[in-house]
Structure formats: C-alpha cells, structure tokens
Amino acid sequence: MANKIIFNVIQVIVVMAFAPLIKGILNRLKENVQSKRGPSIFQPYRDIWKLFHKDEVVSENCSWIFRLTPFVVFITPIFVTLLIPVLTGYPLFFAFMGDMLGGGFILALGGFFATLAAIDTGNPYGPMGASRTRMVGFLAEPVFMIVFFTVSFIAGSTIPYIVQKHWVTPLANFFEPSHILMLLAFLMLIIAESGRIPVDNPSGHFELAMIDESKGLEYSGRGAALMKWGGAMKFFVLCCIFLNVLVAPWGLAHGTEYWEVLLAVPLILIKIIIFVLVLVAIESSLAKLRLFRITEFLGAAFATSVAAMITGLFLM
Amino acid sequence: MSEPDLLLSFLTKLNALTGGVFLLSAFGLVAIRQMLTCLRLYVFQSLLLAISASIIGYHYASIHLFAVAALTIATKVIIIPWLLRHTVGYESYAKREISQVINIPASLLIALGITILSYCIASPLLTAAGAGIFERVNLPVGMASLILGAFAVTVRREAVPQVLGILAMENGAFFAGVSIAHTLPFIAELAAAFDVLIIALVMGLLALKIRKTLGKTAVGELIALKEE
Numbered sequence: 309m310a311n312k313i314i315f316n317v318i319q320v321i322v323v324m325a326f327a328p329l330i331k332g333i334l335n336r337l338k339e340n341v342q343s344k345r346g347p348s349i350f351q352p353y354r355d356i357w358k359l360f361h362k363d364e365v366v367s368e369n370c371s372w373i374f375r376l377t378p379f380v381v382f383i384t385p386i387f388v389t390l391l392i393p394v395l396t397g398y399p400l401f402f403a404f405m406g407d408m409l410g411g412g413f414i415l416a417l418g419g420f421f422a423t424l425a426a427i428d429t430g431n432p433y434g435p436m437g438a439s440r441t442r443m444v445g446f447l448a449e450p451v452f453m454i455v456f457f458t459v460s461f462i463a464g465s466t467i468p469y470i471v472q473k474h475w476v477t478p479l480a481n482f483f484e485p486s487h488i489l490m491l492l493a494f495l496m497l498i499i500a501e502s503g504r505i506p507v508d509n510p511s512g513h514f515e516l517a518m519i520d521e522s523k524g525l526e527y528s529g530r531g532a533a534l535m536k537w538g539g540a541m542k543f544f545v546l547c548c549i550f551l552n553v554l555v556a557p558w559g560l561a562h563g564t565e566y567w568e569v570l571l572a573v574p575l576i577l578i579k580i581i582i583f584v585l586v587l588v589a590i591e592s593s594l595a596k597l598r599l600f601r602i603t604e605f606l607g608a609a610f611a612t613s614v615a616a617m618i619t620g621l622f623l624m
Numbered sequence: 625m626s627e628p629d630l631l632l633s634f635l636t637k638l639n640a641l642t643g644g645v646f647l648l649s650a651f652g653l654v655a656i657r658q659m660l661t662c663l664r665l666y667v668f669q670s671l672l673l674a675i676s677a678s679i680i681g682y683h684y685a686s687i688h689l690f691a692v693a694a695l696t697i698a699t700k701v702i703i704i705p706w707l708l709r710h711t712v713g714y715e716s717y718a719k720r721e722i723s724q725v726i727n728i729p730a731s732l733l734i735a736l737g738i739t740i741l742s743y744c745i746a747s748p749l750l751t752a753a754g755a756g757i758f759e760r761v762n763l764p765v766g767m768a769s770l771i772l773g774a775f776a777v778t779v780r781r782e783a784v785p786q787v788l789g790i791l792a793m794e795n796g797a798f799f800a801g802v803s804i805a806h807t808l809p810f811i812a813e814l815a816a817a818f819d820v821l822i823i824a825l826v827m828g829l830l831a832l833k834i835r836k837t838l839g840k841t842a843v844g845e846l847i848a849l850k851e852e
Contacts, residue, residue, distance in 0.1 A: 478633075480630075480633050480634050480637045481637075483634075483637040483638060483640075483641050484637055484640065484641070485637075485640045485641045485643060485644030485645070485761075486644070488641055488644065488645075489644050489645075489648065492648075603728075603729050604655070604728045604729060607655075607728060607729035607732045607733075608651075608655065608732065610732070610736075611648075611651050611655075611732045611735065611736055612648060612651075614736050614739075615644060615647050615648055615651065615736075615739065616644070618647075618739060618740065618743060619640065619643065619644045619647070619761075619765075
C-alpha cells in the first residue's frame with residue numbers, strides 16, 4: 309500500500325519534471341525541420357525559472373478568478389496523473405477514483421477556468437481567444453464522448469488500467485478496426501485540444517490569429533509560469549493517455565520493485581519522443597486551417613470515431 | 625489456441641481493419657476538398673479492396689478471388705487513375721477546391737446516417753444467411769460504400785469527383801461481392817473490370833469535352849439546357 313502511494317507520487321514528479329522537456333524537444337525539432345537551429349531543448353525550464361523570479365502584475369479590475377486560475381490550470385493535470393498509468397501497468401492507489409471520462413472532465417475544468425480568467429481581465433484579445441477555444445472545445449467534445457463509449461463497448465470498461473490490457477490480450481486485438489480508427493480520431497483530438505498546427509499555430513505571435521495562446525496573454529510572473537507549466541503538463545498527460553492507455557501498454561513497469569518503476573521512466577520518454585516525431589511530421593507538412601474550416605477537421609474526427617464505434621459494435 | 629485458429633483470428637482482424645479503413649476512405653471521397661487527394665484516396669480504396677479479396681481468397685483457397693485482386697490492382701490502381709489524369713487534363717486537378725451542394729460537416733453527418741442505415745439493412749441479411757466472419761465485415765461496409773458513392777455523385781459539383789463516386793459505388797459492390805460469392809466465374813469479373821475501365825474512359829472524355837466547351841468542369845452549374 310505504502311509502495312503504491314510512493315509510486316503515485318513518483319508519477320506526479322515525473323510528469324512535473326519532464327513535461328517542459330517534451331515541449332522543448334517538440335519546439336526544437338520543429339525549428340530543425342525548417343532548417344533553423346532553434347532554441348535549446350531546456351528553454352522551457354529556463355522560461356519557467358525566469359518567470360518565477362519576476363514580479364506579477366494583476367489588473368485592478370479583475371476578480372479572484374484571475375488569481376485562482378493559474379493554480380487550477382497547474383493542479384488539474386496532476387490530478388489526472390493520479391488516475392492514469394504513467395509508469396506502472398497495474399492500478400495504483402488512486403486508480404479507481406475516476407475513469408477516463410473523469411480525467412477528461414478534470415482537464416476540462418482547467419480549460420473552463422482559463423476561459424473565465426481570459427474574459428475576466430477585459431483585454432479584448434482574451435475573450436476572443438476564449439470564445440474560439442470554446443468553439444474548438446465543444447466541437448471536440450462529441451468526439452471525446454464517442455471515443456470513450458467505443459472504448460467501453462470494446463474493452464468493457466473505461467478504467468484506463470483495464471482498457472490498456474485489452475488491446476494486447478491477445479495481440480490480434482491490436483489490429484481491431486475500431487482500435488485503429490479510434491486511435492486516428494484521438495490523434496486528431498490531441499491536435500485540436502493542444503492547439504497544434506492544422507487547428508492552431510502554437511508558435512504564432514499574432515494575437516488576431518491566436519486560439520489557445522491568447523488566453524494567457526494577461527499573465528505575468530508566477531501566474532504565467534504556472535500557466536506555461538500547466539499547459540506543458542496537460543500535453544504530457546494527453547500523450548500518456550493516448551500512448552499508454554489507447555495505443556498499447558508496452559514499456560510500463562509490471563513489477564513492484566523500485567528499479568522497475570524507475571526503468572519505465574526512460575521507456576515512456578522514448579515513447580513520447582517517438583510520438584513527438586510523428587507530431588512534428590504532421591505539423592511541418594500541413595498548413596493551418598482557416599477558423600471556420602476547423603469544423604471540417606473535427607467533423608472528420610467525429611466521422612472517424614463513429615466509424616470506429618459502428619465497426620466495433622457490429623463485429624460483436 | 626491452436627495454430628489455424630490463431631491464423632484465422634488474425635486474418636479476420638486484418639480483414640476487419642481493411643473494412644474499417646475502406647469505410648473511412650469512402651467518407652473521404654464524400655468530403656475531401658482537394659481533387660488530387662480524392663483521386664489518390666480512390667486508388668487507396670481500390671488497394672484495400674484488393675487486400676481484402678486476397679485475404680478472403682487465401683482463406684477459402686479460391687483462385688478467383690486472387691484474380692479479382694490482380695484485376696483490381698491492374699485496372700483501378702494503375703490504369704484508371706492514369707486515364708482520369710490524362711483525359712481530363714491537369715488544370716482540373718490544379719484547382720484546389722471542390723464545391724459541394726451541402727457543406728462538409730453536414731454531408732459527413734448524412735454519410736454517417738447512411739452508414740448506420742446500411743448496417744441496419746445488412747444485419748437481417750447476415751443473420752438470415754448464417755453468415756461467416758468475413759461477410760459480417762464486407763457486406764455492410766460494401767453496401768455503405770455503394771450508397772456513399774451514390775451520395776458523392778449527388779453532393780459533388782465537379783465532374784471528376786462524381787466519376788470517382790460512381791467508381792466507389794462499383795468498389796463497394798465488389799467489396800461486398802468478394803465475401804458472398806467467392807466462386808464467381810472469372811469471365812464475370814473480367815467483364816466487370818473491363819466495364820469500369822470503359823466507364824472511366826467515357827466519362828473522362830466527357831469531362832474533357834465539358835472543360836473544352838466551358839473552361840471548367842463544375843458540372844453542378846450546368847442547370848439550363850440551352851443558354852438563351
């Protein structure tokens with residue numbers, strides 16, 4: 309029991325420590341593809357460090373929501389980390405507190421507060437970005453639901469630890485059509501949710517074209533650091549859900565020894581870096597969609613997820 | 625699990641995966657904006673048809689289905705795309721966007737409805753015939769692709785995507801056919817393949833004629849019989 313709590317804490321520490329690194333690697337690789345040298349992969353750490361040592365400026369006209377939001381954005385991915393398999397292939401202490409739907413709702417809570425805070429300040433760019441994020445969000449929501457329903461139809465559960473076992477026992481399950489189609493739909497979702505290129509340009513600095521970034525424009529100092537770090541952790545957690553729960557549980561620790569759990573850390577990082585390579589390929593080869601074309605992108609994701617559900621249901 | 629069982633389950637899953645991706649490419653033929661991507665998607669769909677035919681052919685040890693696969697690759701993967709590219713002319717593909725009668729999210733939703741409908745139509749057939757594991761995938765997916773192809777013909781406003789819709793209907797019919805009739809005589813397949821080739825040629829030439837006369841292939845705009 310004590311072991312399981314310690315492993316849970318290790319998971320949280322891994323997510324907190326390596327989330328900026330993954331973001332740094334992603335940024336660096338994207339610049340490399342464009343034949344630039346790019347920032348160091350440790351740049352996000354330096355940014356966060358620098359921001360923590362700066363003074364914070366808060367508008368006089370904003371309410372407690374603006375002050376609370378960085379903490380909510382920072383803490384929600386940590387809560388989700390407690391529920392999902394990051395390092396171990398067996399349930400840990402908090403594993404049965406919530407399923408994948410619960411995790412999705414917790415992440416949505418962070419997004420909800422970020423939206424409120426963006427409207428709170430009265431900066432004209434904030435509400436614009438917030439409403440756009442909501443638009444992407446409510447188009448993505450049905451896809452999330454259908455993916456999770458498909459998972460629960462096929463695997464018989466939405467607890468991530470049970471789901472991940474299903475895909476590889478036996479191995480032929482991995483090639484189930486609904487599995488592959490669901491992965492495709494979820495990949496499109498991750499791109500939409502984390503503001504990646506066909507939907508949003510994360511490295512853009514033009515406020516009128518921003519979707520995700522403009523929500524954090526008003527933050528400075530510690531608040532900005534927490535928002536950045538929280539955003540990086542959210543991306544890391546989404547990658548973990550995708551790779552460990554939906555793709556396959558390969559590379560996770562199955563024993564209860566400390567070295568096994570620690571060995572899983574580099575393995576999961578390698579997995580995420582491979583995924584980041586795929587993401588870089590997608591981001592570098594596609595153009596950003598116009599705002600009202602996003603409905604088509606997410607409509608395609610919805611069609612894919614429903615196709616996954618139909619093929620899954622009728623094969624039973 | 626014994627060796628043949630394992631192989632069967634693997635083949636079944638692989639065939640089902642082919643079916644799923646086949647369905648997805650049928651959606652793509654309804655909703656993708658770029659002309660050239662549509663053509664490539666059709667080639668991909670035909671390739672999937674060939675894969676499914678060879679999987680089922682391997683399972684039933686039927687030489688006919690391998691012949692179907694070979695014919696599909698020869699005509700639909702190689703000759704038809706070549707024909708459509710060279711008869712219609714490059715300019716029709718260089719134009720990036722295809723206009724639709726119904727906007728894309730709505731037509732995707734209708735396409736989903738069509739898929740569910742075709743599963744509903746196919747399911748009593750499957751239970752009545754005591755269907756095997758391959759028919760369960762191929763019959764509904766093929767039927768869905770058949771109707772989706774017809775839907776693509778209705779909803780697209782360009783000549784080439786409409787042709788591709790008709791060809792996708794034919795693909796769907798074959799996709800359902802390979803699972804039901806795996807001892808279909810070779811001559812019938814040959815005739816069907818030749819038919820498709822002629823269809824593609826005739827319609828390609830027709831589209832060329834339209835483009836030569838009007839300067840574009842947006843057949844959705846041709847609503848009056850004669851300009852006064």
